[in-house]
Amino acid sequence: MRSRITAAVGAAALAVSAFVPGATASAAPSAPAPPATAVAAPNIPLANVKAHLAQLQSIASSNGGNRAHGRPGFRASIDYVKGKLDAAGYQTSVQSFSYNGATGYNLIADWPGGDTNNTLMTGAHLDSVNAGPGINDNGSGSAGNLEIALAIARESYKPKRHLRFGWWGAEELGLIGSSHYVDTLAAAERSKIKSYLNFDMIGSPNPGYFAYDGDGSSGSGGPAGSAEIERVLRAYFTSINVPVEDTAFDGRSDYGPFIEYGIAAGGLFTGAEGRKTAAQAQKWGGQANVAYDRCYHASCDTSSNINDTALDRNDQAIANAIWTLGGSGDPDPEPGETIYSDDLETDKSWAVNPDGTDTATAGKFERGASQATSYSGTSLQLAAAGGSNALVTGASAGTDAGTNDLDGGKTSAQSAPIALPADAKTLSFAWNFAHLNNSGTDDYFRVRVVGPNGSTTVLDQGGSAANRSGAWQTQTANISAYAGQSIRILVEAADGGTGSLVEAGLDNVKITK
Template sequence: MRKRTLLTPLVLAALTTAGLTIAPPAASAAGPDISVTNTKAHLDQLQSIANANGGNRSTGKPGYKASVDWVKAKLDAAGYTTTVQPFSTSSGTSYNLVADLPGGDSSSVVMFGAHLDSVSVGPGINDNGSGSAGVLETALAYAASGQTPRNHVRFGFWGAEELGLLGSTYYVGQLTSGQRSAIKSYQNFDMIASPNIGYFVYDDNAAGTDVRDDFTAYYDRKGIPWEYVDVQGRSDHAAFRSNGIATGGIFSGAESTKTSAQAGKWGGTAGRPFDACYHRSCDTITNLDLTALDVNVDAIGAMVWTYAVKDYGTTPPPTAGNLLANPGLESGAVSWTGTSGPITSSTSRPAHSGAWKMWLGGNGSATTESEQQTVTIPAAAATARLSFWGRFDTSETDSTVYDTLKVQVVSSGVTTTLAAYSNVGADATWLQRSFDLSSYRGKSVSVRFVVTEDSSLQTSFVVDDTALTTT
């Protein structure tokens, strides 16, 4: 991160929402639990690359190109389409790495990024290995989740930020006006694990207030105090912002001194910098707050999952390969309607993938719960097939049917039950079920999961990774 100045404590006090009542975030802001263990492993690798290349990963030095190559290999293996973009600097050739997830509406792009270079005097593990590793792990997790994004999802890893935001500025400058207008938002992650931690949210783009408010809602949900910060265009969101693109980001503090008030709400040491090793050789793998890293990589995940399906008013629901929106439930209850509560990230029952699933039943009381989604199956489709993964467990002990899950299709007011499952023979292992819906081609259908439980022992019907695919 380039040198920046935080807002004064007086201005921060005027801007902070501390003490105000804030509405709870939408379910789409929930996101998955991004692995901090994996993120830390990426940081270990960046430290190893620096160790093997003169102690740094700076532009024009072999450690930077090695970092690009390593991140590219991880993204290629996950199925991304990657582009390495070379550009010239006073310190030699640098490179941007851009990764596009296939699918989504190319006229509606949501983008997330971090600078990958370090300063020349050290390995740059907090600045900005932390942001790069967080973006990388979130990109890998999103690709593995099986989500079908409404929007086109893109990640950027910028070169030569430490020389003056050169990489991101070059990237935006090479875009056509149409390509720039297609980018609906850019979110930046530059230092997210400072050892004397602060939780700051960018507030320097009037066009990005939705992004800003989604970040503050995330911190509110976690019960973490936060402050606005005007980073004054001193990181890689600046080129996007100057072209009218909505931007936002989070920041954990650099060379500025933590106040007593900030230490009171975040812990740490007042009168010391947020990162005493900022732009120094001691910015190594030990210069991290791993608790903060865990919180902030989950924040990145929440934003990727949210903005991948955000409706900008012009993008049709996803149809490439799966007619169902939010099929893996990782965006919470988005696109599904029915009973409040069954779509959950509770760890009491596992998800098939990711963290979220549909957990129907499990109450041990007389209840009915349902979730449904309506789609139109194209008339031109040759076939149509519904599938889902299910895991059913019960506390019932005999062969009487007490609790049931019905898988239904509702079309033109007619409800058809495709299958019924019960406590009898419930299997607490994941199994995939599949049904032919070809007879509904050209029709609007509601896919519905309905559970009825009696007043005795519980049966849990957990559904995940749904799909309605056509050929």
């Protein structure tokens, strides 16, 4: 956690992608109330969290005693967390930025599934100050969030909301990493983040128990929806009879850039350089008139600078909040059960020429009642594989076989976005491709799955100088690599060489578990 003095200096020094006080705060709607259906959070093993802290301590010890921005210990910390998440099935990405002449990094991890338009994000800064290894500040929040993310994978938790985790760089220099992340998100993507939970210093050795003041009861509330987050975070402590006090939304940690855009936020904190009062010592234990963390921003912020009870309580409170706010998803479909289908009988918003590069002059893809055509015994265009409609290169037969066939180059059509659940496995579809012997290798019919990070060709048929009679066939493809993502199905056909008689069609698209 940055100090208030450091925060002011860091914010003033930042020239690009800065956290700017007074920025517009209307982009994100308020967070919804927790879903009515929720499953209980599992136990988060303290031993596992402590093992992550031991690894962060070892990384610091091997890299000059710290894990600070621009230092090898920070990149090694990113690599350690990323390795654990990758092995657990998260979709991870490392975002780089530059500050003070050094490269910094944010690690973003998405748990596949859930409504990506209603994202619940949880974050913690991973960097330390130069003076020490930063095990409480903020190895504690980073390790706790990591173990909770791993518990999500172990439990195969399928929430209604999409879950995303962030580990931020250069927080100690003025919220640089988190500001860069939020500021550089496209507005449409930023608006999908409805709630942000932040955990910074959750194992202080002389701990207090503080929650960000979401409801403004102490005079500094957060954006709309923050009160509900605070209520859920406090609920766990109520259940174990531990009183909680408010801590202000003063922009001191990585929630600052989120609340500047009106994103509901909340979090927990066990205290930094401030001193525990006598009244607090009376209700929480510990030493009065002594700092919550005597090693704040110091070389002694090591593995021995952690209160296990505070760390364990906060980890459980975080898990409870994520499971409560995330909600439980619908029951899993049975193996092989259909989770998406399109028989082309109704309009599901296929877009023709989606990228504006088509060159075909006739026979462009259209959804319609396909009429059969043939030439000298070679079947070309076919009636739909089922029902009346299909996606075909010119639905009408015309006066002869060559009237509405594909001519002049490429035609393409793309489905509307399809949100795949985490257990999506198989794509299947009916297809046909036909041509006469005036065809060649420049002619083709292809089907691709297009995801957010690339595409996969699942059917590729080329032309040849031979008569090829059309026939509906079924193609299947394993698309589990795209599970939890939003995909589109892209269909392309081409009469690419000299004029050929070419027809293609697609029907009965289905995705199953």
